[in-house]
Amino acid sequence: MNSFREKVYHTVSLIPRGKVAAYGQIASLCGNPLAARAVGWAMRNAPGFLDLPCHRVVNKNGSLAPDYAFGGEQIQREMLIDEGILFKDNGCIDMKSCLWIPEDFTVSEEQGQGLIKK
DNA sequence: CCCCTGACTAATA
DNA sequence: GTATTAGCCAGGG
Numbered sequence: 001m002n003s004f005r006e007k008v009y010h011t012v013s014l015i016p017r018g019k020v021a022a023y024g025q026i027a028s029l030c031g032n033p034l035a036a037r038a039v040g041w042a043m044r045n046a047p048g049f050l051d052l053p054c055h056r057v058v059n060k061n062g063s064l065a066p067d068y069a070f071g072g073e074q075i076q077r078e079m080l081i082d083e084g085i086l087f088k089d090n091g092c093i094d095m096k097s098c099l100w101i102p103e104d105f106t107v108s109e110e111q112g113q114g115l116i117k118k
Numbered sequence: 119c120c121c122c123t124g125a126c127t128a129a130t131a
Numbered sequence: 132g133t134a135t136t137a138g139c140c141a142g143g144g
Binding site: 035038054060 | 123124125126127128
Binding site: 003004005027032033034035036037038039041042045 | 138139140141142
């Protein structure tokens with residue numbers, strides 16, 4: 001089954017530790033840049049055995065998913081901090097430094113940071 | 119086939 | 132900064 005959600009799961013599984021991706025970004029990588037909601041749907045219906053780092057998938061504005069997603073934004077925030085994600089004082093993610101860049105992510109890994117861009 | 123829901127996003131006020 | 136509207140896609144009834 002090569003449905004949209006298969007791609008979503010695969011893409012999400014590629015998110016490196018210390019980085020975060022937006023729903024719309026995942027959708028774009030799957031070929032449907034306007035399917036951000038479908039991505040959220042896929043996450044909600046994601047089988048547990050896939051072990052997807054869905055806590056690394058956040059809203060584009062830097063906010064975290066609703067409470068019912070991970071049992072509380074507080075939980076998700078701690079998980080992300082534990083993985084090296086930087087947060088602002090207001091509790092929002094520092095997208096500027098932690099946003100995953102698929103096209104440069106391999107290079108970024110070599111550099112150790114994700115601020116390198118072409 | 120039609121209608122509804124949803125872990126989204128962008129634009130607007 | 133927040134609230135609201137509208138558009139988008141994939142399932143389920």
